[in-house]
Amino acid sequence: MNLENDSMGNNPFRFLSRTCLSLCLAMAMLGVAPATPFAAAISDGEFFLKSTWPSSITGDFMLTSASRIIVVGDVDEKLEENGKTDGKGDLAALLDEPRGWAQKLRYATGFELEIVSNVSDGKASDIVLRRVPVDSVDFIAPGYGMFVVANPSDPNSTKKKITKNYKQEGYLFSANATGLTITYAKTLGGFRGFQTATLMVMNDDDKAVGTHRTIQGINGFDYPQYENRRIMLDVARQFVPVDQLIGYMDKMSMHKLNELHLHLNDSTAPELGGAKNGYFRLYNESKPRELLIPADQPIKDGKPVFAAGKTVYDSKDWANLEKAAYRYGIKLVPEFDAPGHASAFKDDGAGSLQYAPVDRLTLLSKPWAISDSILTNDVGDRWTPSKNLENTVTYFESLIRDFRPWFKSDTIHIGGDEADPNKYPDTIKYINTLYDRIKKTPQNKDGFTHVWMWDDGIHMVNGMPGLYQGANSEIGIVRWQDWFDKSFLQIKNRPESKWIDAEGTEFYYTPRNFLPNNYTSIGKTSPEIYNSYLRRLALYSSIGTIPNGIQYTQWSHLAGFPGNQINPDYINAGLSKTFPGIGYFTWHGADDIPNPVVQIVGLTPSRIFRPYDYIYIERLINVSQEMSAFWVHERLKKSVAEAKDVLMKASKHRELYREFFGPVPGDIRETTNADTDWMGWDVSDMALAFTAADAEAK
Incomplete structure (x- = not known):
């Protein structure tokens, strides 16, 4: 056995050592577990401050x-x-x-x-x-x-x-x-x-x-433990209505989460290896680009017809999101993902953007298939010199400038991952060049102060994970995979740079996921996400660096697959139970306490992090539900108590569960258990509650 890394970049020795440590900690926690949550939970003072x-x-x-x-x-x-x-x-x-x-x-x-x-x-x-x-x-x-x-x-x-x-x-x-x-x-x-x-x-x-x-x-x-306390939503592959996004920000604010990252473009495949459908979710009425309107948006005469359904955010929508973000103390982080995941721009960028060819084997069975990666190299051939890099940078610089007046934030994400078959240095040239053109300078006062990119640790450069090699050190890194322990050396070698931990097996929620990547298909509960954080702390200790922030990421990779009925209510059911836990540890952290078990030198730690049961975040469920009722209260014009009663009667209290023997790894069901429903609302619930409130008012 290779004790350094196996073929997938995993370290077997580290896995065994962590397993042993986890067992020791679990045994230690058994000795201090409270009989009931209320009996041993920390006081409100310790909880809130x-x-x-x-x-x-x-x-x-x-x-x-x-x-x-x-x-x-x-x-x-x-x-x-x-x-x-x-x-x-x-x-x-x-x-x-x-x-x-x-x-x-x-x-x-x-x-x-x-x-x-x-x-x-x-x-x-x-x-x-x-x-x-x-x-x-x-x-x-x-x-x-x-x-x-x-x-x-x-x-x-x-x-x-x-x-x-x-x-x-x-x-x-x-x-x-x-x-x-x-x-x-x-x-x-x-x-x-x-x-x-x-x-x-x-x-x-x-x-x-x-x-x-x-x-x-x-x-x-x-004070907060982490500067960036971020939630990311994949609104590209599954559009999320404005009201739902505002509702998320309302709950994020309750838990002091301070950044909402919106992944605005990506590609879906109706079947594995099939044609790529690209979606870009912004529509600028003053500078319309008809060829950027996504396929699921009804149009007439080249313009969106919103009465028939809306799957883009126009200027009014974005203004409403910015207004909500302001009152909730949240920063919106728009993402323009390129050069990979970029098939949404194929038609609009025709003549300037050069897409990578699809492999011959795929073309034999699916001649309509296209790549969703834009080429960023300038190699060309002896007959036709290539200007791929300049053309690609110019296109996205122009697109971002079209929307810059919408964005109140000083922060943007410009993608950078999974841009095969581009070589990694060519992707980095694109990222660096675009950064130079959109960053804030005395000459570019409308530029962005903070620019982020995805890591991509699977690429190798000179025998080392490519990751951020050559990336401008002013660009922040959102790290989503732990393919190679060695790649953390790149983090340590960029002490002046910021990075956010968004590792997939701990901080991803991918509805109905059936791929072998260990990303949860039903979301994580607050105890589960808190324990994920404790595992990451152990990793930070071993690699010698701690991030500036944590990101919990919702992906809709499989929204376009037949049978995968993913909608905003489904996404909400998986997210609602996670916000409290990730909000708590990104703000409050994990408090350490003396280890109460008998000490065995070299085996038991003298201090441990407080187990979740002692924290008991669930004390705030009633508070969360009451806050949800405030919206209904504004329509009902009666007491908050009556508004909450209307809301809770309208709510379906949806939850996700694992279907072990079914065709998909997760499904949604309604329950009558309001005691565990953090949100107390989703798009359908609010519509029903407002209808009931209006009827009551009459």
């Missing part, structure tokens, strides 16, 4: 009908960077957005909660958000100097300093009978603190829906 400290706390904080939200020191941060001010502040505007977080707290309490600025007559029932300079002594938290640590038992463990995360999104939190004060340095820090306050109020006791009042007295501070 990264760290708390003992101090004299004079009772609990109580909201009343006279309570206000007071914002002190609020500024426009972009103007402040240039030494200017207009007397207006970012945080007050952000909180007071329609359907935003101040509105959530108003619905949860039934109080008006006026937002006021810089008042000096604060009362004990007021929420005070106080902005201070980032280097102020008022913002120095106990234990300042934060790290993600991969192995709590090893004093020399791999660790990553994340003090920057605290400065950008962290806050101090103090609640007692004399008031609630949230101290922050940046707008997002104040926003995250207000989110926490709202969740604490809604989770405070057994008060009726819409009548919450109390936050238990507590002092502490909080």
Whole structure:
């Protein structure tokens, strides 16, 4: 047996060692498992805040009908960077957005909660958000100097300093009978603190829906473990309606997930090896490209007919997504995937884009088949010099510029994976050249500050995994496969570069997947995704590097296959149970605790990460369902409690399950169990609930 790597890039020795370690940890956890989740779950203070400290706390904080939200020191941060001010502040505007977080707290309490600025007559029932300079002594938290640590038992463990995360999104939190004060340095820090306050109020006791009042007295501070807490949706191969995307952002925000990556173009095959159908999901009315309209979008006279169905996002749709992203504290990350997965651009790019030929064997049986990879080499032949690289870069530079006014974000993803038969250096030339043209510079003020690409560790260059060799170090890497341990050397050799862990076997959800890649076909529960993270921490420890972020990725590879009835409700059923878990560990991390089992030198670790049962994220299911009811409440014009009742009666509480002996590896079913339904809605549920609400209103 090759103890380095087998033919698939797996390390058998590492697998055995990890298995033994997992068994040891499992035995250790058995000794500390709680009898019931409630009996041993951590306190709300430990759950909501990264760290708390003992101090004299004079009772609990109580909201009343006279309570206000007071914002002190609020500024426009972009103007402040240039030494200017207009007397207006970012945080007050952000909180007071329609359907935003101040509105959530108003619905949860039934109080008006006026937002006021810089008042000096604060009362004990007021929420005070106080902005201070980032280097102020008022913002120095106990234990300042934060790290993600991969192995709590090893004093020399791999660790990553994340003090920057605290400065950008962290806050101090103090609640007692004399008031609630949230101290922050940046707008997002104040926003995250207000989110926490709202969740604490809604989770405070057994008060009726819409009548919450109390936050238990507590002092502490909080900040994210990871800068990029990302969800990716494959809207190319399975279109997801705007309302559903906004609903996802609503739930992402509840769990402090901060980036929604939309995979806008890709290819599907109605049968393995068959013709490739490409889909690009943006339609620019002011600069229409008729040949980019996807085949599943009804058209007439070269224009989309939305009354017959909509499978593209137009400018109004994208504006609605950006508005929702703003109020939820989320960044939209559009992806233009090329040069692979790019058959959507074949007709529009005819004459400039050169696609790779299909192998002869496939052409014999399927003469209509095409490749979905655009050639990016400039080799050509002695008769016809090639301009593939320049033509491809120019095409996508132009396409991205067409849509740049839509994007409020400073971030874009430009693809880069699975571009066979291009040689890897040719793909990297494309990525680097396009990056140079779309990045933000003094000459290109509308460019992007953050540009991401996929890794592709299966390619080899000079005997090493190609991965990012030659890629501009300013480009961030989204790593989706662990083909070769050696490829992590590329990560370590790019210390100035950012990378996100999106490894498929741990962080992928591929509905109805039957391919032999070990990607889950029904999504992961919060306990499963938390344990995935613990396994990744062990890997980070062994390879000596920790990512800047984590991405949970939903793919619709098989949406076009006969019998694979994948729709937005199916996708929702698989995602809903994952958001809470990935939101928790990307924000809060995994706390380490003393190992309670008898210590055996060299066998049992002195400290372990807290098992999932002690965390008990499920405490927030009722909060999540109540927040879903706020939308119905706006239509019903009655109490939040009545709105929630309408919603829960309309909801089917769909779940996915494994069908071991069926033709597909997963299926969807309705249940009557509302207790485990995090979303409390999907497209169908909301439509039914709105219909019921309208009927009730009449």
